[in-house]
Amino acid sequence: MTALSSGTTGKTGVRALAGLILAVSMTTIDQTIVALSAPTIQSRLGLSNGGIQWAVNVYLLATAAFFLLGGRLADVFGHKRMVLVGIAAFGVTSLLCGLAPAGGYAEAWLVAARALQGISGAIMFPAAIGIVVQTFSREGRGKAMALFFAVTGAMTAIGPIAGGYLTAWTWRSIFWVNVPIALAALVVVALSAAPSPRRDERIDWVAAGLVALGMGLVVFGLQQASGWGWTSAGVLAALVGGAAFLVAFAVHERRTHEPLVNLRAFRDRGFTLATLGSLFASVAFVPVFFFLSVYGQVSLGLSATMTGLLFLKLFLGFVVASRFGSSMFDRVGARPVLAIGGVLGAAGFGWLATAVTDLDFDAEAFFNRQTWPIALAGAGIGFMLSAVSTDAVNRAIGASYGEVTALSQSMRNFGGAFGLAVLTTLVTGRLTTGLTTSFEAMGGTAEDARKAVDLVTGAGGDSGAPAAVRDQIMLAVRTDYASAVQWAFAGMAVAMAVLVVLAALYPRDRRQTA
Incomplete structure (x- = not known):
């Protein structure tokens, strides 16, 4: 990579980029790592169903809500200073998450610590983008940005896979693992990143x-x-x-x-469409981890570790397609990449929606009838996500990179929180209807069905289910959840199909990085 206008040379720039990727990967991993470990966390701490759902969603919400402030803080106080503050805060709040006590204070403690984690990520992420922009010259910046978004995006899929193995030791380790990562990133960025000037402006x-x-x-x-x-x-x-x-x-x-942020950035049609592309992709990308986790453990009867295989399939599709998408973006711009990613994603999630109700196969085998739709869904997101994220930042000519990054990434995180909330509501409604019908046919009541729905939507497990005709009840829970989660995957397919429409409206020219 080339020397920088700031005076940073090649090797130092590469080290800075590595440190920033390491730091930001913590934030993307923590978007999804709780999903697979949710049943264990809920049972160990005695959380309510609403509590564990908020522990997953409040992180996304806090990140989205404070991204704009994070971008402004980075521009005013300096990118390096704020990224170091964000890394340190993320390490501390991760430690607090892992220290959550069981009992009456557990829910408030964990949700509050997760919210602070999200705010720390919102401070870190825009500042990291600013450092990448100032560190690499125009010729090397595109590849650096593509690598940054591809790797940190792929880490979203790594979260649940790592979480499954860490939870086998202790659920607290899914948070504590961030502490040494934060320390390493702090040292690398402190030694490698060039300082950026402070502006005399108000917040x-x-x-x-x-x-x-x-x-x-x-x-x-x-x-x-x-x-x-x-x-x-x-x-x-x-x-x-x-x-x-x-x-x-x-x-x-x-x-x-x-x-706080210059909304005139939305006058650029390409930036607006790239931001919307990230939002709709996140409506599918973030919730899929929660629903695959519950589906794997409830409908397929897999352990938390074996459920990680579902995410590995998604991850492989994401990584392979991301390479092709980044290469195409370098050649022809974001428009066709967005269209192809939308088509692949819509096809993958649509195929998955039709496949999840078939439970008669070896779920523990890596290659089975659900492998290909899961991988194709991951490929659709991987193909386009890095390209539209990079293109949005590239369109910051004459504007603050912190502001533009904050706008695009806050919409991306809001899309994840929005999608998880809407799709959870949809699946819960369908599951309630299905289980009420099934339980009444077995002589149960609507109240029995409601209790079972609470258990499933609280992230799985069968303890506490009504005692009568237990085998029939659990069969109903397995099959009815599979039928209900179809609607979530169908919703994700619709969200990805929207990308094709956005691509048709996308400008044909691609503005280069300043």
């Missing part, structure tokens, strides 16, 4: 509060809809209130002299 704290409240209320309303009902006053108030705060944020940003 728009009002805007930061408005966008955090808006995103938080919208996702809260969506997540609670399955339990409270879509027409409940609480859900409607959260959705309407969240939308109002987001509108107020946009109005405030247009009127203030020094906004």
Whole structure:
């Protein structure tokens, strides 16, 4: 890689990039690592079903809500300074997650620590992009960015695989493993990254509060809809209130002299479509880990470690396709890459939706009838995700890289939180209907069905299921969950199909990095 305008030479730049990838990979791994370990965490700490779901989702929500503030902090106080703060904070909050006590304080402790973890990631990520941009010259920046997004994106799939093996030792290790990684990244980045200047500008704290409240209320309303009902006053108030705060944020940003983020970036049609592409891809990419985890353990009867094989199939498809997608992006730009990724992803998730109800096969075999749809779904996301993320940042000509990264990545994380909330609500509703019918046919009650739904949506396991006709009940749970989760994978297929529409609207020219 070439020398930098900042004076950083090739080897130092490579070391800095390696340290940044190591650091940011912690944040992407932690988007998904809790999903596979959720049953163990729930049982060990005595969490409620809502509590374990929030432990998964609050991380995504906090990251999305504070990404814009993180980007602004990086631009004002300097990228290197803020990335070091973010790495250190992520290590500390990971330690706190692993120290969560069992009992009455467990739920509040873990959810709060996960939220702080997400905020730490939001501080780190935009600053890391800023360092990559300042470190590599125009000729080498494209490859550096592509490598950064490809590796950190692939780490999202590594999370559940690693989580399965770490949980076999202790669930706390899925968080504690971040501590030595954070220390290593801290040393490498501190020694290799060049400092960036500090700006004498103010931080728009009002805007930061408005966008955090808006995103938080919208996702809260969506997540609670399955339990409270879509027409409940609480859900409607959260959705309407969240939308109002987001509108107020946009109005405030247009009127203030020094906004938290410059919304004029959306005037670039390519940037807007790239950002929407990341959002819709994340609607599929983040929730798939949660639903595959529950499906593997509930419907297929796999252990947590063996369920990791499902994620390995997704990961392999992602990594292989990512190489081809990055190569095509370098040659012809993001438009065709987005279209091909959308087609592959829609086909893979659609195929998976039709395959999950067939439970009569060797689920522990790596190659079976569900291997190829899972791998194809991963390939669709892998093919396009790095390209659109890189193209969005490349379009920051004349704008702050911290701001542009914060906009695109906050939408990506919001897409994951939004997708998980909506699809969980959809699957829970379908599962409730299916189990009520099955249980009533066996002489059970709707209350029995509700208890079983609570167990499954709390991330699996069969302890506490109604005692009568236990084998029949568990068969109903297995088959009815498989039927319900079809709707989640079908929803992911629709989200990926939207990418094809976005590609058709994408500009044919690709603006190069400044």
